[in-house]
Amino acid sequence: MFEYDLLATQGNARAGLFHTPHGDLLTPVFAPVGTQATVKTLTPAQLDELGATLVLSNTYHLYLRPGDELVRQMGGLHEFMQWPHPMLTDSGGYQVFSLAQTRKIDDDGVTFKSHVDGSTHRFTPERSIAIQENLGADIIMAFDECSNPNDHAYSRIAMERTHRWAERSLSVHTRQDQALFGIIQGGVLPELRTASARFIASLPFPGIAIGGLSVGETKDEMHNMLDVVIQSLPADKPRYLMGVGTPEDLIDGITRGVDIFDCVLPTRLARHNAAFTSEGRLNLMNASYARDPRPIDGTCRCYTCLTFSRAYLRHLIVSKELLAGTLLSIHNLHALIQLVNDIRASILEGTLEAKVPGWLRAWQGNAERGEGRHLDDPRSDP
Amino acid sequence: MFEYDLLATQGNARAGLFHTPHGDLLTPVFAPVGTQATVKTLTPAQLDELGATLVLSNTYHLYLRPGDELVRQMGGLHEFMQWPHPMLTDSGGYQVFSLAQTRKIDDDGVTFKSHVDGSTHRFTPERSIAIQENLGADIIMAFDECSNPNDHAYSRIAMERTHRWAERSLSVHTRQDQALFGIIQGGVLPELRTASARFIASLPFPGIAIGGLSVGETKDEMHNMLDVVIQSLPADKPRYLMGVGTPEDLIDGITRGVDIFDCVLPTRLARHNAAFTSEGRLNLMNASYARDPRPIDGTCRCYTCLTFSRAYLRHLIVSKELLAGTLLSIHNLHALIQLVNDIRASILEGTLEAKVPGWLRAWQGNAERGEGRHLDDPRSDP
Numbered sequence A, B: 001m002f003e004y005d006l007l008a009t010q011g012n013a014r015a016g017l018f019h020t021p022h023g024d025l026l027t028p029v030f031a032p033v034g035t036q037a038t039v040k041t042l043t044p045a046q047l048d049e050l051g052a053t054l055v056l057s058n059t060y061h062l063y064l065r066p067g068d069e070l071v072r073q074m075g076g077l078h079e080f081m082q083w084p085h086p087m088l089t090d091s092g093g094y095q096v097f098s099l100a101q102t103r104k105i106d107d108d109g110v111t112f113k114s115h116v117d118g119s120t121h122r123f124t125p126e127r128s129i130a131i132q133e134n135l136g137a138d139i140i141m142a143f144d145e146c147s148n149p150n151d152h153a154y155s156r157i158a159m160e161r162t163h164r165w166a167e168r169s170l171s172v173h174t175r176q177d178q179a180l181f182g183i184i185q186g187g188v189l190p191e192l193r194t195a196s197a198r199f200i201a202s203l204p205f206p207g208i209a210i211g212g213l214s215v216g217e218t219k220d221e222m223h224n225m226l227d228v229v230i231q232s233l234p235a236d237k238p239r240y241l242m243g244v245g246t247p248e249d250l251i252d253g254i255t256r257g258v259d260i261f262d263c264v265l266p267t268r269l270a271r272h273n274a275a276f277t278s279e280g281r282l283n284l285m286n287a288s289y290a291r292d293p294r295p296i297d298g299t300c301r302c303y304t305c306l307t308f309s310r311a312y313l314r315h316l317i318v319s320k321e322l323l324a325g326t327l328l329s330i331h332n333l334h335a336l337i338q339l340v341n342d343i344r345a346s347i348l349e350g351t352l353e354a355k356v357p358g359w360l361r362a363w364q365g366n367a368e369r370g371e372g373r374h375l376d377d378p379r380s381d382p
Helices: A044-049 A059-064 A068-073 A077-081 A093-098 A125-135 A152-172 A190-202 A219-231 A247-256 A265-270 A303-307 A310-318 A323-349 A352-366 B044-049 B059-064 B068-073 B077-081 B093-098 B125-135 B152-172 B190-202 B219-231 B247-256 B265-270 B303-307 B310-318 B323-349 B352-366
Strands: A004-010 A013-020 A023-027 A029-031 A055-057 A087-089 A101-105 A110-113 A120-123 A139-141 A179-184 A207-210 A239-241 A260-262 B004-010 B013-020 B023-027 B029-031 B055-057 B087-089 B101-105 B110-113 B120-123 B139-141 B179-184 B207-210 B239-241 B260-262
Touching: A004 A323, A013 A247, A013 A323, A023 A029, A029 A323, A044 A323, A044 B303, A055 A059, A059 A068, A059 A093, A059 A125, A068 A125, A077 A087, A077 B310, A093 A110, A120 A125, A125 A139, A125 A152, A152 A179, A152 A190, A179 A190, A190 A207, A190 A219, A207 A219, A219 A247, A247 A260, A247 A323, A247 A352, A265 A323, A303 A323, A303 B044, A310 A323, A310 B077, A323 A352, B004 B323, B013 B247, B013 B323, B023 B029, B029 B323, B044 B323, B055 B059, B059 B068, B059 B093, B059 B125, B068 B125, B077 B087, B093 B110, B120 B125, B125 B139, B125 B152, B152 B179, B152 B190, B179 B190, B190 B207, B190 B219, B207 B219, B219 B247, B247 B260, B247 B323, B247 B352, B265 B323, B303 B323, B310 B323, B323 B352
Parallel strands: A029 A260, A055 A087, A087 A139, A139 A179, A179 A207, A207 A239, A239 A260, B029 B260, B055 B087, B087 B139, B139 B179, B179 B207, B207 B239, B239 B260
Antiparallel strands: A004 A013, A013 A023, A101 A110, A110 A120, B004 B013, B013 B023, B101 B110, B110 B120
16 A cells, blocks of 8 residues: 555656555646535536546645544545545645634644634644544645745744654554655755755655745745755655646646645636636636637537537626536646646656647646635635 | 427326427426526536426526627527527516516516616517527517516406517517417416416417416415416417426426426525425534435435435535535435426326325425525526
8 A cells, every 4th residue: 555656757757656545546646625525616526527536635624614523423534525536635734824813833733723713723743643534535744834935044943843743743643544744844945955855755654745835935946946855755655746736837846756736726716717728828707708609728628628618608707607617617627637647648658858848838828826825825725 | 399299197287298409308397497598506417417308598687698699699598508408488577577677668568777787678579589589499488477466457457468468479489499488477366367378378389388476476376376277278288387386386286287397496495505305305504414424315316315415515515615506406406306207207107196195295395485586586596
């Protein structure tokens, strides 16, 4: 269980297979975000049909509502939301820092007030792991602290705390049917990132996450940090870049050696009428689409593009019909997942290098890094 | 085209087949309401899967937005919303009277202001038919005036105007691939209803609608009016009871000889967390369902009941997740359509009379007549 089979490489890019109790994951893979045990507006049947294989859910939100004990009693997250394929939960740390009110952090953990009802709660590494064991995802995350990339002094403090918390997370984790991933921090400082990557890689985690990126640093900083970190990671464990990303970020991340991604961007932009396409982004509210009989993207094979015109989608948007969000979510998720599938195929075929420039040209204009952040949190969709 | 084959009767109840350009409709049939060219929150694929065969859309709403000319340019309503099965549009009259602002009625037609932007418009029988020809549904309706059931003096005026408008609607209707139905009015006065039924039946309409019921009259009044009207209708044309209804109303209507129904109730109640079941109605917001692993209805074969627990549905509702409305709409529509299918099967088998008391007991508590009216209009879902 939780072995990673490296099937092919091209440069730093990898194609592989990660074995989980709910099936084998082909990597690289993009995970839609289902914060409250649902990928907004979509049934599991629709998610399956659009090609999703891994779904992320947020520990902070599920702990508050409906509660991890309730989810456990209902048979765990897979059974509760009826997603039969692999799942991943984060540690809750990121939301405690970004969403909760009046948090107080110490070396033992974090005390915070719920954004739902103001009640007081405390997360520690031990508590986060216990909650994630109740939720029962295939991949769970060590409790960590993400630092502001511009606060270099604090980046070291947060990194060192993250390392101690990684060890505590490991030591209390009991479920053999869950892969606990460690998280690398270190802000935008290469020496910290190298140290963190080496430390986390030295612990017996079956997979390794790269945290603290796509949180306000520049694109160059993100690329540099990825390059630095990947050098220090073993080949036989999957690498997960948390909260990323845009189509462009996926191409950049995969070519640098990342295997797993998640982001709220495709579903959040869908609910703001925006559609990714291989010719740039469309805002389907635009009056120019009122009589446009074409699908969003003529090259796309999703249900939305195989079925509906831009004119109809615009009508749904203008008429404030909820179906618009469903149909655009189907398209945007399918677009990202299909892009990742195409990249994986090109790694297996050995054609990646030739194809990347074209993909970057095609997908660059679709979204900016950080764009998902116009709500409070790019990592969850509450 | 538009022949009605009577397959079996039991008492006044009928099972039949109505031929349309988009397929044969098995009757009795219940039509979900897709006011703005979408049954709220559902894809056509989901509608098809839950067993819908006929979908109603509202002329008033589509005329205002996106406009009937646009729908025509996009290939008509079936093509626009990608519903491949039979469709029905109403005449727009009911919404002009119930939704539009500052309407002014005369013998020629109605002038009204749009509820969307306040702009001034005019509907006449000729205009309504022209709009419905642009929309292109299989079944379209004559322009009529619905009167307040408590205003007996006005009921005659509205009925006589409806008759003149029925003749004008017929005389301007040109599309041979559309069945134009006449509408009976007459309030709650048996002599008016009889006269109206005879008059409308004397015109060459391929189907006949019963209007002006489920608009505030008592249950006994509705039953009496149905009994009176049905006596005067020919056996070889389908009968459509507009804007009805509750599960109980469907049972009562079919046993009295009605073939076609539509109502916003199942989808509107779904968006208010209510589910129809064969043991009475559930409000899934109720805390007692928080840990309930059972489906909404253990006897139901819809996607929602085959897949999800009450606990999960309650979590979606409490968390304000849009998927709740989708899943409850699937269930409620499937429940009504399945009830009608069961009744049809019992008519074909000759077991209707024995089964009706049990169905009435099972379904009576699910909804009250008029309950769909907590928004402005029980006939549309804008």
